[in-house]
Amino acid sequence: MSADVLGVIVLVCLGYLLLTNLTYVALVAVAAVENGIRRRETASEDYDVLEASRFTIPVSVIVAAYDEEAAIVSTVRSLLALDYPEHEVIVVNDGSNDGTMDRLRDAFALEPYEVFVRRVFTTEEVRAIYRSAERPSLIVVDKANGGKADALNAGLNVARFRYVCGVDADTVFDKEALLKGMRLVVQDPARIVGVTSHLTIARDPEQAMAAPQGRRPIDRRPFMAYQHLDYLRAFFNNRLAWSRLGFMLCSVGAFQIWRRDVLEEVGGYSRRFTCEDIELTFRVHERFLREGRDYEIQCLPDNVGTTEGPDTVRKLVSQRERWQRVIDETVWHNRKMWFNPRYRSVGLLGAPFYLVTEVLAPAIEVLAIVSLPVAIALGVFEPVIFVVLLAAIAFMNAALTACAILLDDLQSRTYRTRDLLRLLLLAPFDLVLYRPIIVWARLKGSWRFLRGDKAWHKFERNVRSA
Amino acid sequence: MNALVLRVAVVVLALALPAWMLLSLVVVLGRVRYERKRRKPPPQALRPRKADQLVRRVSRTPRTQWGKWRRVAALARLEQAHHPAVPRLIRPVLADPDPRIAAAAIRTLGDIGDERAIDLLISALRTANGPRSRIAAELERLAPAPGPKLVPLLRDWNPAVRFWGATLLGPYPDLGESSLIALTWDSDPNVRAAAVETLGNRSGTSVGAATLACLDDSEWFVRVHAARAAGRVLAAAAAPTITRLLADERWWVRTAAKDALRGLGTEAVPSLLSVLAHSDPFARNGAAEVLQDVGFVDFLALDNPSSPLLERIYAAGGEKLREAAKARIEGMERQGIRAA
Numbered sequence: 001m002s003a004d005v006l007g008v009i010v011l012v013c014l015g016y017l018l019l020t021n022l023t024y025v026a027l028v029a030v031a032a033v034e035n036g037i038r039r040r041e042t043a044s045e046d047y048d049v050l051e052a053s054r055f056t057i058p059v060s061v062i063v064a065a066y067d068e069e070a071a072i073v074s075t076v077r078s079l080l081a082l083d084y085p086e087h088e089v090i091v092v093n094d095g096s097n098d099g100t101m102d103r104l105r106d107a108f109a110l111e112p113y114e115v116f117v118r119r120v121f122t123t124e125e126v127r128a129i130y131r132s133a134e135r136p137s138l139i140v141v142d143k144a145n146g147g148k149a150d151a152l153n154a155g156l157n158v159a160r161f162r163y164v165c166g167v168d169a170d171t172v173f174d175k176e177a178l179l180k181g182m183r184l185v186v187q188d189p190a191r192i193v194g195v196t197s198h199l200t201i202a203r204d205p206e207q208a209m210a211a212p213q214g215r216r217p218i219d220r221r222p223f224m225a226y227q228h229l230d231y232l233r234a235f236f237n238n239r240l241a242w243s244r245l246g247f248m249l250c251s252v253g254a255f256q257i258w259r260r261d262v263l264e265e266v267g268g269y270s271r272r273f274t275c276e277d278i279e280l281t282f283r284v285h286e287r288f289l290r291e292g293r294d295y296e297i298q299c300l301p302d303n304v305g306t307t308e309g310p311d312t313v314r315k316l317v318s319q320r321e322r323w324q325r326v327i328d329e330t331v332w333h334n335r336k337m338w339f340n341p342r343y344r345s346v347g348l349l350g351a352p353f354y355l356v357t358e359v360l361a362p363a364i365e366v367l368a369i370v371s372l373p374v375a376i377a378l379g380v381f382e383p384v385i386f387v388v389l390l391a392a393i394a395f396m397n398a399a400l401t402a403c404a405i406l407l408d409d410l411q412s413r414t415y416r417t418r419d420l421l422r423l424l425l426l427a428p429f430d431l432v433l434y435r436p437i438i439v440w441a442r443l444k445g446s447w448r449f450l451r452g453d454k455a456w457h458k459f460e461r462n463v464r465s466a
Numbered sequence: 467m468n469a470l471v472l473r474v475a476v477v478v479l480a481l482a483l484p485a486w487m488l489l490s491l492v493v494v495l496g497r498v499r500y501e502r503k504r505r506k507p508p509p510q511a512l513r514p515r516k517a518d519q520l521v522r523r524v525s526r527t528p529r530t531q532w533g534k535w536r537r538v539a540a541l542a543r544l545e546q547a548h549h550p551a552v553p554r555l556i557r558p559v560l561a562d563p564d565p566r567i568a569a570a571a572i573r574t575l576g577d578i579g580d581e582r583a584i585d586l587l588i589s590a591l592r593t594a595n596g597p598r599s600r601i602a603a604e605l606e607r608l609a610p611a612p613g614p615k616l617v618p619l620l621r622d623w624n625p626a627v628r629f630w631g632a633t634l635l636g637p638y639p640d641l642g643e644s645s646l647i648a649l650t651w652d653s654d655p656n657v658r659a660a661a662v663e664t665l666g667n668r669s670g671t672s673v674g675a676a677t678l679a680c681l682d683d684s685e686w687f688v689r690v691h692a693a694r695a696a697g698r699v700l701a702a703a704a705a706p707t708i709t710r711l712l713a714d715e716r717w718w719v720r721t722a723a724k725d726a727l728r729g730l731g732t733e734a735v736p737s738l739l740s741v742l743a744h745s746d747p748f749a750r751n752g753a754a755e756v757l758q759d760v761g762f763v764d765f766l767a768l769d770n771p772s773s774p775l776l777e778r779i780y781a782a783g784g785e786k787l788r789e790a791a792k793a794r795i796e797g798m799e800r801q802g803i804r805a806a
Binding site: 010018045053054055111118201384398405 | 475618
């Protein structure tokens with residue numbers, strides 16, 4: 001009897017695996033079409049015209065910074081150096097305990113000024129507002145700690161332009177990042193309310209971005225390379241397809257462009273969730289679909305920058321458990337959207353996709369990890385099956401990963417050929433070398449979600465080259 | 467059960483392993499091919515057979531979006547080779563209902579840039595083939611050639627066309643002045659806003675009078691553009707009128723007024739001082755903020771820290787204005803000591 005039950009459990013797990021992988025294959029097919037269209041679109045785009053045109057919509061870039069002394073100056077420099085006709089950079093120091101504010105003050109010659117801003121969103125107390133004597137487009141808001149959402153809301157209060165771009169303080173941006181992100185918006189600002197784009201990962205983003213396009217190296221350490229592959233899969237295999245199918249449900253925190261009136265309408269960034277990005281995207285979809293309004297939230301395949309990735313297992317687990325928690329919180333909070341035709345593809349495809357592949361995944365993965373060896377030990381399954389199964393899953397993942405690498409390379413030709421080859425060779429070993437860490441982090445995140453933990457658990461920043 | 471699981475696993479492996487190998491090969495070979503092509507750029511001229519093939523592709527009406535983008539790519543290649551059929555072929559692409567496809571045709575027209583391309587762009591602006599902002603960007607890129615052709619747009623029946631006509635006349639200070647002044651009374655507020663914005667780059671009594679009149683417009687965004695324009699056209703003479711807008715009900719208008727007054731520098735000081743005791747708190751703190759920004763607060767704080775006038779500004783701007791000024795002065799003194 002127990003052997004039968006075990007057998008059924010293993011079959012359920014395998015069925016789940018097959019179903020999710022088939023879903024991923026279908027998504028990759030859609031993503032390939034989307035990538036092809038975007039590639040042709042990009043090829044016909046003239047960024048010089050966009051950059052020179054006064055009709056290119058101005059953007060307020062908001063950087064929420066908490067204890068970011070290691071990265072903040074390079075991030076702000078890259079934002080000030082963006083090729084864009086008109087943009088302002090608003091850095092919100094969210095009550096940092098380290099030298100973030102001092103670094104900013106020294107690097108950009110900040111001077112305090114009283115600025116009477118709109119109080120559209122209630123935030124923690126703003127202590128002072130600084131302007132740069134050297135860079136007029138830079139504003140620094142120094143406020144009491146209230147979390148990233150609160151900091152972004154404080155930035156929104158100060159922002160002057162119709163579009164805002166929320167970015168992370170640990171990301172270094174490509175000079176054309178805003179042009180790439182805004183090129184769709186400029187064509188249809190009435191419809192496009194949100195845009196995000198592809199970001200890569202590195203241990204030291206500044207160093208990675210210093211290399212020219214086509215010669216950019218990928219960190220030699222497999223641990224960083226696997227995170228890179230994870231990002232590629234997330235952007236190219238999933239988000240591009242979601243965009244095409246009308247349910248782009250995660251505008252990433254490191255680069256999220258929003259029409260400001262939409263943010264004001266939905267009440268800005270919420271402090272009630274562990275992170276702000278995915279929850280806000282769900283909320284905007286929910287609002288527009290409930291009211292039957294025409295809109296688009298898009299993810300673009302253009303590489304807009306490099307963000308800092310954790311360089312130790314402990315840091316990675318801390319980051320990924322937080323991501324899992326916010327996914328659980330958001331999907332559960334929006335449970336009325338599940339399978340609800342009123343929410344069109346978001347309700348019928350997007351929310352269920354998240355539920356099945358993200359929320360339920362940790363439980364089923366653990367069940368599989370536990371039940372399969374036990375089943376083999378009890379003689380329910382033969383060991384050879386385990387080996388063949390493992391190889392099948394590993395190469396299935398590797399094939400999907402190779403698709404992501406191909407789509408990325410077709411789009412941007414960013415990396416060296418030898419690095420691409422290394423990524424392709426690493427892909428089959430993802431299942432045994434990298435996936436267990438992610439499964440552990442997701443399990444931890446799910447457990448913390450069930451306990452109602454909403455702490456940020458920010459990972460300690462990497463040590464960068466001088 | 468064993469047999470079933472094994473069969474499924476083997477099938478998956480049999481599909482996944484070759485797929486991974488094949489895709490890896492495609493990635494590497496594709497990249498090598500790209501690198502080789504990059505080193506040797508394609509020739510400008512097209513072989514006749516290739517050109518015919520591209521012309522046929524552009525002439526067809528594709529049903530799928532993928533096909534439409536293939537058509538755009540073919541058109542771009544023909545344009546790159548300066549193929550004589552491009553002006554004829556571009557019309558159906560420009561008429562595509564998808565704004566992104568039409569935008570690609572607009573960009574191609576901008577690259578061609580001759581008289582015929584300008585006429586097509588202006589015609590597209592009238593008929594809204596493609597996003598008007600992209601058409602405008604291309605027309606502006608081609609300045610000064612389109613200038614005289616833009617003036618008739620000011621008399622179009624469609625307010626959107628009048629709006630773009632008025633906007634695009636920005637870089638042409640000698641064209642259409644009387645029509646622009648007339649448009650500051652247009653029934654459409656967007657047109658009034660565009661007209662006054664363009665007049666902001668000109669000078670003269672009638673232009674000044676038109677911008678001043680727009681400061682009292684019923685629509686807030688017209689007042690926004692009027693505040694900025696009046697500051698540029700009339701300079702200090704407009705300061706008292708713009709200062710009134712510091713008490714406007716709309717935040718955007720108050721911000722535009724502050725920007726305009728900041729642009730006037732110390733010439734705005736007398737007008738700003740007159741509203742420090744205004745009944746409206748926005749007018750009071752707005753005036754204090756601009757006095758701070760133009761350097762008047764720092765000047766008083768350094769020259770005469772106990773000045774009653776400075777106290778009046780602090781009273782209008784609040785405690786944070788005082789603290790910020792104090793911190794700036796301390797910073798200046800520190801720098802002075804260091805320099806000494």
